[in-house]
Amino acid sequence: MEKRDFVKPVLFSDMLSSHHDTGTNYLNAKKGFLSWLFTVDHKRIGVMYFISISIFFLVAGLFALLLRTELMQIRIPNATANSYMISADHYNESFTFHGAIMVFLVIIPSVPATLGNFLLPLMLGAKDVAFPKLNLISFHLYIVGALFLVYTIAFGGLDTGWTFYTPYSTQTSTSVIAAVFGAFILGFATILTGVNFIVTVHKMRAPGMTWVRMPLFVWAIYATSVIQVLATPVVGVTLILVAIERLLGIGIFDSNLGGDPILFQNFFWFYSHPAVYIMILPAFGIMSELITIHSRKSIFGYKAVAISSIGIAVIGFFVWGHHMFTSGQSPLASVFFSLLTYAVAVPTAIKVFSWVATLYKGSISFTAPMCYAFVFLFLFLIGGLTGIFLGALSTDVHLHNTYFVVAHFQYVMMGGTIIAWIGAIYHWWPKITGKKFNQTWAIISSIVVFIGFNLTFFPQFVMGTRGMPRRYYDYLPEYYTFHLLSTIGSYVLAIGLFIVLFNWLHSIFYGKNETNPNPWKGKSMEWTETAVVPIEHNFEKQPISTHGPYEFDELVKPVKAGGH
Amino acid sequence: MTDHDGHSAHPKYQAHHFKSMEQQTAAGKLGMWVFMAQELLFFSGLFCAFGFVRYMYPDMVSQAQSSMDWRLGGINSIILLVSSLTISLSVRSARSNNRSGTIKFLIATMICGFAFLAIKGAEWGMHMHEGYFPGKYFNPVHHAEIQDPLAHIFFGLYYVMTGMHGLHIVVGLGLMTWMLIRASKGEFNSENYVSLENTSLFWHLVDIVWIFLYPLLYLAK
DSSP states (O other): OOOOOSSSOOOHHHHHOSOTTTOOOTTTSSOSHHHHHTOOOHHHHHHHHHHHHHHHHHHHHHHHHHHHHHHHSOOOTTOOTTSSSSOHHHHHHHHHHHHHIIIIIIIHHIIIIIIIHHHHHHHHTOSSOSOHHHHHHHHHHHHHHHHHHHHHHHTTOOOSTTTTOTTHHHHOSSOHHHHHHHHHHHHHHHHHHHHHHHHHHHHOOOTTOOGGGSOHHHHHHHHHHHHHHHHHHHHHHHHHHHHHHHHHOOOTTOGGGTOOHHHHHHHHHHHHHHHHHHHHHHHHHHHHHHHHHHHTOOOTTHHHHHHHHHHHHHHGGGOGGGGOTTTTOOHHHHHHHHHHHHHHHHHHHHHHHHHHHHHTTOOOOOOHHHHHHHHHHHHHHHHHHHHHHHHSHHHHHHHTTBHHHHHHHHHHIIIIIIHHHHHHHHHHHHHHHSBOOOHHHHHHHHHHHHHHHHHHHHHHHHHHHTTOBTTOSOOOGGGHHHHHHHHHHHHHHHHHHHHHHHHHHHHHHHOOBOOOSOTTOOOSHHHHSSOSSOBTTBOSSOOOOOSOTTOOSSOOOOOOSOOO | OOOOSOSSSOOTTOOTTOSSHHHHHHHHHHHHHHHHHHHHHHHHHHHHHHHHHHHHOHHHHHHHHTTSOHHHHHHHHHHHHHHHHHHHHHHHHHHTTOHHHHHHHHHHHHHHHHHHHHHHHHHHHHHHHTTOOSGGGOOOOTTOSOOOTTHHHHHHHHHHHHHHHHHHHHHHHHHHHHHHHHHHTTOOOSSSOHHHHHHHHHHHHHHHHHHHHHIIIIIOO
């Protein structure tokens, strides 16, 4: 199967290509580092995002392990700021970096920037996104913004938490300005990507590709892009105001100078609540793809799932006040925000019920992507249901700023978005790299991740209900057992994620070439109309859509893509 | 329609990933409109902040506004409105294959833009002459009309809002310089005009933001 010419040097792009003896594809069409760095090919840009995001994920994960290890140490009575393995200041900086890197550099771009970029034109039957150069600029902006954030790690640190709450963020001596500038640039990259995707969906669809023939992943990315375009500028201007406040002391957010820190919170959450839907909506789209293909059934309620993405995007703009129930905002406003928060549960539940109904009497194959889809379903269910506790006014007063909030956020973001992302990378791995992966280890990784994740974060729910505050360096000895369990869980989780990493690396360097252009027997265009690895311009000739994305030919179990 | 060979052949200005020039133009326009939605939300944050400050300190704001010269602001409004007309005429010239008209109207628009910046800069200079510096540097001179130390919030926000708007004017001027170079190379015609039109859309947006800034900062008391 593999006829490699041993005289020529073996390049990295050769390793990824399955076809270099028979034809060219996007991976080997051009060679050299610069041909990647300045490419306008949406697939290569997606791959570059994938590599960058994976590196940042690794870094942020190591910070999390550092935090967990500190919290596992046996508590010392009358501890000072230097009693434990890292000082209190370093603890504050570490959780800020973990949060800022995970939110701004990993979770927000994770699915849209990698798979959105890679798949959107392929799923729509287009040669590229609407503005390929703008797409490249977005990637470069992402790297520049990331460098600013990394700069704050190396010089001066940052200890505000990823939320940059005033007045502390205008008073701390750490390098807030570089960090908010980095976040601003990252926001700009996000906005440009959103503009690009919206126009791509509207204007670049192949003949016959009507709105109701688009894969649900495209709907999800579309809804995400709308939020990106409408919410991100507000946080952009807010971060500018924070920076100017630090430089000039204009005092809009500082009550000592006549301003109001609650105004900052309103601005910040006007973006950052919709931002959690930027993070989770693409994962919902992925779930619709994985569950249908790996259970050989058409999605239950296509239109309901599609419209509910838009519904979440719209309602998501009007719930930001539920982050501020204890801030002293008017009780009437709190009641409305609480009600609207419950309203978001409706479209979200429509999606979850549709997935479960799709599974019903489906021909389920326990492939690696499907295992991750199940992990998602369980974890997101827990995360979503605990969100109800936090949306209710009376319980939130008790749970606010405790580990309960931390655990809820981890369950929906890590257990939701990141798990779906890993599952999706496995699902589209043959299309992206042209390689098979080891199915057994992939499934083992999903089990280890599931166990580790629950062991890490479930004790945090219990701790939270008992009053353990978040972001604390030291705590009362009564919480010790929970922290110990949580830390052990985080090590298990790390092992699971390292299995994923080694599985991917093993596949790239030692994996067999995939020969089947459609190993999962999908019906959307990226599977049916392209070579094993897509060519540079995606399609040999203009594809025409004649059927929906989930009209599977027969209820058969697909041949396993991995396993060697 | 310009004279390029054949209907099915790729026109010179058409990017490879578009099926037709119409698709490319429509995509370009939609992209700009979506981007403008983003701009609107960007400024809406500042407008909210202004509304909040006005609500908190109505007396301070109305007193501080008395230092605004509505005549200079009015002149600037007229300048921007005229520039919106000239840039639209520039697009119209491009669409009727009139290269010299395109260039002339672009230059006229740029002159308006620079005039706006000059007047705005002079206003800033006058405020600073009175000692109305932003934030913690706010230190009115003895004969200044406004001595209320809280007025620093108004001026801080005033500088941020007009500064952000001015920054957009500068970006618009940069875009127009780029368009000027392309126009002088003869790139624009009745088929290929979307980047020029998008520049004009951006400029109209800058204009309309000012149309809201002017009454809020200068007139409403």
